[in-house]
Amino acid sequence: EAGVAQSPRYKIIEKRQSVAFWCNPISGHATLYWYQQILGQGPKLLIQFQNNGVVDDSQLPKDRFSAERLKGVDSTLKIQPAKLEDSAVYLCASSSRGLDTEAFFGQGTRLTVV
Amino acid sequence: AQKITQTQPGMFVQEKEAVTLDCTYDTSDPSYGLFWYKQPSSGEMIFLIYQGSYDQQNATEGRYSLNFQKARKSANLVISASQLGDSAMYFCAMRESRPLDGQNFVFGPGTRLSVLP
Numbered sequence: 001e002a003g004v005a006q007s008p009r010y011k012i013i014e015k016r017q018s019v020a021f022w023c024n025p026i027s028g029h030a031t032l033y034w035y036q037q038i039l040g041q042g043p044k045l046l047i048q049f050q051n052n053g054v055v056d057d058s059q060l061p062k063d064r065f066s067a068e069r070l071k072g073v074d075s076t077l078k079i080q081p082a083k084l085e086d087s088a089v090y091l092c093a094s095s096s097r098g099l100d101t102e103a104f105f106g107q108g109t110r111l112t113v114v
Numbered sequence: 115a116q117k118i119t120q121t122q123p124g125m126f127v128q129e130k131e132a133v134t135l136d137c138t139y140d141t142s143d144p145s146y147g148l149f150w151y152k153q154p155s156s157g158e159m160i161f162l163i164y165q166g167s168y169d170q171q172n173a174t175e176g177r178y179s180l181n182f183q184k185a186r187k188s189a190n191l192v193i194s195a196s197q198l199g200d201s202a203m204y205f206c207a208m209r210e211s212r213p214l215d216g217q218n219f220v221f222g223p224g225t226r227l228s229v230l231p
Contacts, residue, residue, distance in 0.1 A: 033219060035221075041223060041224070042118075042120075042205055042221040042222050042223045042224045043159075043205070043221045044221075045217055045218075045219065045220055045221075048218055048219070055216070055218070056213075056216035056217055058215065058216055058217060059217070089157065091159065093159070093219075095219075099145060099146070099147045099166065099209055099211055100147050100164055100166055102149055102161040102164060103149075103161075103207075103219055104161075105158065105159035107157065107158060108157055110157075
């Protein structure tokens with residue numbers, strides 16, 4: 001089965017520019033997560049979707065970050081305008097329903113803001 | 115408050131020896147699941163092992179086992195017979211059935227394990 005696909009793998013932008021990341025979860029997975037992982041730290045949950053609805057976005061900096069999951073499949077995470085502290089790896093993960101189902105992760109997008 | 119605490123930023127272990135990585139968690143939800151992931155330097159997140167809050171026995175998967183102490187809210191990962199390829203970051207994560215703060219599937223800060231030849 002195909003895994004979680006993310007693109008691009010790497011992105012370098014200047015501060016105040018905008019950037020978008022794309023994620024295609026595993027087919028049939030209802031739950032989709034976006035995490036921000038700063039170097040040397042654990043993944044921080046930004047937003048969780050259940051199908052195309054937002055379950056939790058309490059940690060998403062909504063003044064600059066936005067995310068959507070149209071038709072309950074692909075998802076896009078956008079940052080506008082970017083700040084230096086947004087430099088991180090952005091991980092997308094998906095899982096099926098159930099407390100005991102693990103989340104499958106994509107390879108991530110490494111963002112560098114200069 | 116941190117939901118997941120991993121108090122060991124770094125650990126060293128000799129090849130072929132066993133090592134325990136600590137994880138404590140905080141929840142008032144009676145139904146939850148605990149997960150361990152491995153993240154090598156390549157950056158991929160690899161699922162290792164799962165323990166459910168109602169599971170009577172400790173989970174095991176090959177060389178990985180979970181020392182689950184529910185009353186102490188700890189879920190330590192034990193790696194037996196360490197190999198050089200075990201050198202990586204290890205993350206403990208929790209999924210609650212009804213998280214009070216809405217945050218689900220949260221991760222701890224991680225432990226960097228280095229296996230010495």
